[in-house]
Amino acid sequence: MSLRALVVEDDREIRTLMQSSLGVEGFEVQTAVTLSEARALWHNAPPDLVILDLGLPDGDGAELVRDIRRSSAVPILIVSARHQEAQxxxxxxxxxxxxLTKPFSVGELLARIRVALRHRGTALAPALTEHTLDDLHVDLGTRSVTVAGQAIHLTPTxxxxxxxxxxxxxxxxxxRQLLAxxxxxxFTEHTHYLRLYMGQLRAKIEADPAEPRHLLTETGVGYRLAIE
Incomplete structure (x- = not known):
């Protein structure tokens, strides 16, 4: 069962980055832009992890920390531009x-999440970050993808x-899992997105996109990245 994370962040780009980064780690992610929205999501379905900005449009994120701590020991990770020691x-x-002070790296964010969860008794193993098969090499730590030693440019999606x-x-x-x-x-019903982007990926990393070696289709089910 996936761990559920609540990301409370009013900056759209940072919110999207954290949502996608946690999503590829296997988290089920909900997002909130305001303090009131975060409170509603928290009371409706308390998550396993909260990632919280402090400067929100309708209040200070520290208020949510106090609210949560009245009834829960869920891990709370602050991600904020405020850098004063007293704050x-x-x-x-x-x-x-x-x-965690902005700007931050995704790698450090994920490492701190693992530590916070571990302190609460939830062992979250470091995720697989590298993949190599034949001439394809993917390094998620450096966000690099190469084929036969040549860097491949991929869109964010x-x-x-x-x-x-x-x-x-x-x-x-x-x-459904990939789409989510x-x-x-x-977007779990929008399977045409997957077909479109999988076709684009294969065109970039497969020697013969019509006979893929790496990105394999499991008919009627989903996709699999080959390991041998």
Whole structure:
């Protein structure tokens, strides 16, 4: 069963980055832009992890930390542009587990999430971040994809789709799961997206896209990244 994460962030680009990064890690992600929206989502279905910005349009994210700590020990990771030591100490004293200052790297965000979950007794193994088969090499740590040593340029969506398959290399990932993790839960019926982007990916990394070696179709089920 996937862990559920609530991302509370009013910056659209950062929110989308965190949603896609957590999605390819296998999290079920809900997002909120405001403090009131976050409170509603929290009370409706408490998540396993909260990632929280402090500067929200309708209030201070620290208010949500206090609200949550009245009834829950769920891990809370602050991601904020505020860098003053006194502010960090205050929100940590109020119950946040960790504090990450913007700008941040996705790798550090994921590492801190693993630590916060581990401290709550949830062992989240470091995700698979590299994949090599024949002339294809993918390194999610550096966001690089090469074929026969040549760098391949992928669009953000193409990259997120490939990254999600790398995380489950050798295993079938269903159409619905790919759509939810890469595009969002509201897109689970849009299988034409998958066909379009899988065709684009194959054109870039396969020697013969019509007879794929790496990105394999499991008819009627989903896709699998070959490991041998």
């Amino acid at each position: 960090k100490i205050q929100v940590l004293d109020e119950g946040a587990d960790d504090y 193409e990259y997120n789709l490939l990254a999600r398959l790398v995380r489950s290399a050798g295993r079938v990932v269903t159409h 993790d890469v595009w969002g839960a509201e």
